[in-house]
Amino acid sequence: LETVPSAERTGSMANLQRRLWMATQSEEVQRLTQAGATEQASQLAYNMNVAAGRDPELQTTAALAYAEVGDAPRALAMARQAIVQLPPTAVGPRLQYATILQRTRQEAEFVSVAQQLYAQPLTLRQRADLDNLRTGYTLRQADTLRDYGQPQRALEVLTPLASERPADPRVQ
Numbered sequence: 001l002e003t004v005p006s007a008e009r010t011g012s013m014a015n016l017q018r019r020l021w022m023a024t025q026s027e028e029v030q031r032l033t034q035a036g037a038t039e040q041a042s043q044l045a046y047n048m049n050v051a052a053g054r055d056p057e058l059q060t061t062a063a064l065a066y067a068e069v070g071d072a073p074r075a076l077a078m079a080r081q082a083i084v085q086l087p088p089t090a091v092g093p094r095l096q097y098a099t100i101l102q103r104t105r106q107e108a109e110f111v112s113v114a115q116q117l118y119a120q121p122l123t124l125r126q127r128a129d130l131d132n133l134r135t136g137y138t139l140r141q142a143d144t145l146r147d148y149g150q151p152q153r154a155l156e157v158l159t160p161l162a163s164e165r166p167a168d169p170r171v172q
Contacts, residue, residue, distance in 0.1 A: 001016060002017070021051070029041045029069065041065075056093065059081070060100075067100045076100065091120050091126055094117055097113060
């Protein structure tokens, strides 16, 4: 799509190009953050925010980039503003929102959004992504309980997850 001049792209082509560009930039933010290049990752998140314009789906992608670089207040504000503009059936952006909530430790809101998502028809990939978010949330709950000297309660939290995901090394 990049090789097609902007003036020659149909509306659908332009829309697809923007979404693919945002997805690629999102992966780059993650790579830069993991490499410790947070200043570059932050600049890229800013560029994504500008490119998102008024599109709420793209705004949630940009918000996720801000969460990745550790700017939780901006990520949450952007995501919350974008998500109210979308229909409840917009599963992709809501999964991104759930990811932001999980990463920024907004537990009560995460649980609510996750429950809403589980009530939606999900693709196998979306279900796997949501299950992974729920696993991360549950593991963090168990770690917190253990850190506060409640290993028995931590085990109680983990037991259903261990039954559900016996081969998952994070759970074991």
